[in-house]
Amino acid sequence: MKPSWYVIIAGCGRLGANVAGMLSNMGHSVVVIDRKESAFEALPIEFTGFTIHGDVAAIEFLREAKIHQANMVLAFTNDDNTNFMVAQIAQRVYHIPRVISRVYDAGNLALFHEFKIKTLTPVLLATGALNKVIHRYMEESG
């Protein structure tokens, strides 16, 4: 039997919203927090979780989301400082076993890794994917 987790996603941008739908699809319970209520419109139809309208930089909203019960916390806002703070609170204060932070600016990666925060950096994934395509092009034309 597959485990069903309680997952908190901080930030409902394109990434947060997409992942919220994916996790719902996998059978997990998901709460998404965003300070812009209109952000929740991006949630896909598969999303079956809850939303909390509030600023994750204010710890009360993480408490409202029952962060102490979470099996996984995803710090996916568009702001690296906020993501760092959420990830640190989740790891160090609440000892959440799975914490992943989006890193917007690849220049901040070293800081996150120094604090042993697992990261996801879409710009590096995209650059890596493009690199492969370009090498294929070069072989074809070479």
Place this chain on the structure above:
Amino acid sequence: MKPSWYVIIAGCGRLGANVAGMLSNMGHSVVVIDRKESAFEALPIEFTGFTIHGDVAAIEFLREAKIHQANMVLAFTNDDNTNFMVAQIAQRVYHIPRVISRVYDAGNLALFHEFKIKTLTPVLLATGALNKVIHRYMEESG
């Protein structure tokens, strides 16, 4: 011998700037166009190409960049409509052999594919990468 290309990148956001550095590193000649002059500050130190300050939605700047000589055009602005237009101009008007467009909102992918535009969608790459991590977590805890 590796081919050296002339590459135009429309949009100097994080992705455009990162890729501009990567292509310079590979020995290609790169021109980056952005309507915000401050955007060029994001270019990494490896970048050895040129910059044009102008709105790629105005075709004159693509002409100024000598689009007719380009071996590759990357439509990497933060606006899907602009990317679509740049990619179409590059493919249909100038017959550039390699055109790739970033797609910001995955909901627009079908349109790009209908027009046979190659796409790069960072949010889908990130969701896919996260999916793998989550499945590994689930196997570990399952």
